Amino acid sequence: MDLLRFATAGSVDDGKSTLIGRLLHDSKQIFEDQLAAVAASSRKRGHEGVDLALLTDGLRAEREQGITIDVAYRYFATPNRKFIIADTPGHAQYTRNMVTGASTADLAVVLVDAAHGLREQSRRHAYVASLLGIRHIVLAVNKMDLVDWSESVFDDIVAAFLEFSASLDLQVTPIPMSALRGDNVVDPSVEMPWYKGPALLSYLEDVRLDDVAPAAKPGRFPIQWVVKPRPGSSESRGYAGSIASGVFAPGDDVVILPSGLRTTIASIATFDGELDAASAPRAIRMTFVDELDIGRGDLVAPVDDAPEVTNSFDATVCWMDGAPLRSGARYLLKHTTRTTPVLVRELVHRTDVDTLVAEPAETLDINEIGLVRLQSATELALDPYREHRTTGSFILIDEATNATVGAGLVRERATLGA
Amino acid sequence: MTFTERASEQLSQLDVLESHAIFVLREVAAEFERPVLLFSGGKDSAVILRLAEKAFRPGNIPFPVMHVDTGHNFAEVIEFRDSRAAELGVELVVASVQESIDTGRAPDLGPDASRNRLQTVTLLDAITAHGFDACIGGARRDEEKARAKERVLSFRDAFGQWDPRRQRPELWQLYNGRVRPGENVRAFPISDWTELDVWHYVQREHIELPPIYFAHRREVVERDGMLLATSRWVRPGEGETAFTETVRFRTVGDATCTGAVRSPAATLDEIIAEVAAARVTERGATRADDRFSESAMEDRKREGYF
Numbered sequence: 001m002d003l004l005r006f007a008t009a010g011s012v013d014d015g016k017s018t019l020i021g022r023l024l025h026d027s028k029q030i031f032e033d034q035l036a037a038v039a040a041s042s043r044k045r046g047h048e049g050v051d052l053a054l055l056t057d058g059l060r061a062e063r064e065q066g067i068t069i070d071v072a073y074r075y076f077a078t079p080n081r082k083f084i085i086a087d088t089p090g091h092a093q094y095t096r097n098m099v100t101g102a103s104t105a106d107l108a109v110v111l112v113d114a115a116h117g118l119r120e121q122s123r124r125h126a127y128v129a130s131l132l133g134i135r136h137i138v139l140a141v142n143k144m145d146l147v148d149w150s151e152s153v154f155d156d157i158v159a160a161f162l163e164f165s166a167s168l169d170l171q172v173t174p175i176p177m178s179a180l181r182g183d184n185v186v187d188p189s190v191e192m193p194w195y196k197g198p199a200l201l202s203y204l205e206d207v208r209l210d211d212v213a214p215a216a217k218p219g220r221f222p223i224q225w226v227v228k229p230r231p232g233s234s235e236s237r238g239y240a241g242s243i244a245s246g247v248f249a250p251g252d253d254v255v256i257l258p259s260g261l262r263t264t265i266a267s268i269a270t271f272d273g274e275l276d277a278a279s280a281p282r283a284i285r286m287t288f289v290d291e292l293d294i295g296r297g298d299l300v301a302p303v304d305d306a307p308e309v310t311n312s313f314d315a316t317v318c319w320m321d322g323a324p325l326r327s328g329a330r331y332l333l334k335h336t337t338r339t340t341p342v343l344v345r346e347l348v349h350r351t352d353v354d355t356l357v358a359e360p361a362e363t364l365d366i367n368e369i370g371l372v373r374l375q376s377a378t379e380l381a382l383d384p385y386r387e388h389r390t391t392g393s394f395i396l397i398d399e400a401t402n403a404t405v406g407a408g409l410v411r412e413r414a415t416l417g418a
Numbered sequence: 419m420t421f422t423e424r425a426s427e428q429l430s431q432l433d434v435l436e437s438h439a440i441f442v443l444r445e446v447a448a449e450f451e452r453p454v455l456l457f458s459g460g461k462d463s464a465v466i467l468r469l470a471e472k473a474f475r476p477g478n479i480p481f482p483v484m485h486v487d488t489g490h491n492f493a494e495v496i497e498f499r500d501s502r503a504a505e506l507g508v509e510l511v512v513a514s515v516q517e518s519i520d521t522g523r524a525p526d527l528g529p530d531a532s533r534n535r536l537q538t539v540t541l542l543d544a545i546t547a548h549g550f551d552a553c554i555g556g557a558r559r560d561e562e563k564a565r566a567k568e569r570v571l572s573f574r575d576a577f578g579q580w581d582p583r584r585q586r587p588e589l590w591q592l593y594n595g596r597v598r599p600g601e602n603v604r605a606f607p608i609s610d611w612t613e614l615d616v617w618h619y620v621q622r623e624h625i626e627l628p629p630i631y632f633a634h635r636r637e638v639v640e641r642d643g644m645l646l647a648t649s650r651w652v653r654p655g656e657g658e659t660a661f662t663e664t665v666r667f668r669t670v671g672d673a674t675c676t677g678a679v680r681s682p683a684a685t686l687d688e689i690i691a692e693v694a695a696a697r698v699t700e701r702g703a704t705r706a707d708d709r710f711s712e713s714a715m716e717d718r719k720r721e722g723y724f
Contacts, residue, residue, distance in 0.1 A: 001430060001431050002430070002431055003431035003434050003435075070567050070582065070583075070585065071567075072563075072566045072567050073559045073566055073609070073610065074566065075559070075560045075610070075612050077612070077614070081431075082431045082612075082615075084610055096587060097587075099587075099589065100587045100588060100589055103589040103590045104589075104590060104591075213426075215426035215427070216426065224441070224444045224445065224448060225444040225447060225448050225473075225474075227474065227475075227476065227477040228477050229476045229477060230476060230477060230478060233476050235476040238476075240444055240473070240474075241441075241444070242437055242438075242440070242441040242591075247426050247427070270472065271471060271472035271475050272472075277427065278427065279426035279427045279429070280426075281429070281434060281437050281438070282427065282429060282433070282437050283436070283437040283438075283440035283441055283444075283472070283473070296448055320587050332596075334592050334594065335592075337445075337448070389590065390590065390591070393589070393590050393592065394592065395587075395589055395590075395592045395594060397594055397596060402594070402596040402597065402598065403586060404586045404587050404588070404589070404594045407587070407589045
């Protein structure tokens with residue numbers, strides 16, 4: 001059985017929580033005590049029937065206000081696959097939460113309310129998903145019951161979405177559905193014989209994501225922890241961490257970055273024994289044939305396909321804090337297992353997330369996205385985010401408050417050091 | 419051979435969950451001054467202990483384990499706790515709720531009352547006394563709806579409080595481990611595991627568990643729709659009669675509020691089949707403490723609970 005992580009995105013009333021509730025309910029993942037609690041809660045709030053949205057709105061304030069505040073994670077499994085849903089709210093702090101949910105997702109389900117048609121936010125959903133490296137999008141055209149299950153309404157929404165997402169390198173799978181009534185969520189709809197594609201769940205069960213699997217990319221291994229054998233042990237010093245991408249094997253010639261030291265992998269092991277080869281995302285312990293001064297924060301890569309090492313680079317930053325980002329400000333930057341001070345040399349531009357137009361700006365405010373030129377105190381081994389999620393991403397931390405204030409995505413190689 | 423031609427390993431979803439949990443444990447060990455592993459003797463903490471071995475062997479496990487002891491224990495669980503700690507060679511810290519009561523830090527609710535909520539006082543006092551800045555726990559997001567909203571590294575202020583509306587964004591696997599003196603985080607390496615994942619892992623890894631997880635004959639009373647094991651603290655009240663039943667426990671906690679379920683499942687295979695077919699969540703079936711209100715867990719967590 002394998003694992004699929006997906007994020008959901010939609011505006012406040014597109015019926016996202018209802019869709020997730022329906023997905024869990026119809027795939028028999030909701031327990032009797034949960035359903036009883038939701039039914040009681042629905043009655044208390046004077047809702048007709050069982051409000052499936054209450055299943056996912058876990059905080060008191062969310063149930064009271066009838067909105068989703070924060071990303072929630074949901075789990076369900078079919079005999080073929082386990083699913084992790086990052087349910088991102090469509091309300092306040094929208095971009096920040098969607099960026100968070102999308103950062104660990106392989107696929108995004110973007111909801112559109114058929115009765116309202118495509119809204120400005122849909123452009124933002126597609127842009128954020130694409131920015132975060134998601135290639136597969138399900139365009140869930142919901143509330144088809146409110147438009148008499150009309151094929152032409154569906155076709156118009158799909159055409160409009162494809163038009164503005166054309167430049168974003170996305171594979172879009174449109175599905176017409178009614179989450180409220182359960183059409184095309186788990187069970188195929190009898191109301192829309194004109195739709196020949198799969199229901200949402202069968203699509204999610206079958207979709208192949210091999211093209212984006214980290215194991216298929218060049219090797220990247222950030223060292224997380226040095227394992228010092230206990231006194232008297234015959235074991236040698238090992239370097240522990242999780243493989244970020246690619247496959248490593250004993251005998252591989254590797255370079256340790258940022259120092260540039262070269263060595264050869266002597267062994268790869270887990271607690272359960274030695275391995276002939278190990279791929280992402282396995283947690284391993286690696287030893288080298290040479291004694292080297294290396295440790296947490298260093299990156300192991302193949303000598304013939306290593307990332308660029310630099311302390312000056314451009315990145316797309318999504319700002320997440322109430323105090324805006326400004327040129328000249330200093331933060332801490334965490335990239336893989338290395339944390340270093342960083343200086344904002346320049347805010348190059350801000351991108352309007354609804355129109356995708358780049359505009360000059362003095363600051364990046366909360367939920368805004370812009371291109372930032374950074375200079376780090378120590379050198380970093382960076383890949384473009386589009387090629388490597390792990391070695392192309394970082395967070396910014398405010399040293400005074402310790403808050404996570406920004407999410408960064410390293411730009412293309414050509415702009416490094418520009 | 420070039421890197422791109424090499425075939426990658428086929429990792430199962432359990433392998434992926436295991437690797438992520440090991441990653442979280444190593445991040446916590448590397449980024450915090452004084453982490454501690456909270457160990458209840460339950461299945462989730464037994465799994466975390468195995469993951470800690472996997473993360474740090476052949477070196478030492480770089481943190482002590484701490485049991486917040488309500489004094490209302492199943493004897494089997496305490497035996498299990500002590501033998502596991504000795505086997506692994508880790509320091510065992512026992513923080514006692516009884517001591518919190520004796521020193522007036524926590525109210526004395528009487529010998530029979532649930533001490534579940536009082537654990538918060540004891541836990542926060544122990545965190546202060548030992549200077550712990552990260553507490554590793556076995557909580558899972560599938561357990562409860564407030565937990566579903568919680569981060570893998572969940573920040574607590576100097577009063578131990580969780581503020582669900584002011585959580586740090588958590589992106590990729592870039593966990594922000596920075597805290598000021600007096601503050602701490604709760605780290606949940608198996609956040610993304612479900613109850614069934616835990617049982618599959620226990621089976622795959624041959625993880626030893628306290629025997630009360632498996633079907634056995636036991637004297638119980640039925641109270642508020644739950645079966646509570648009779649003990650020094652749980653005796654039949656008015657209108658209640660004790661009777662013997664074949665039961666097992668789905669969760670292990672304070673003996674006064676952890677219910678047993680009627681079950682003939684005596685082996686791991688039988689338990690896995692039972693959990694897969696279950697129609698009631700583990701906390702719903704067995705935890706009186708979550709039945710008070712819709713927000714019982716959220717409220718306890720805000721106060722500093724696990």
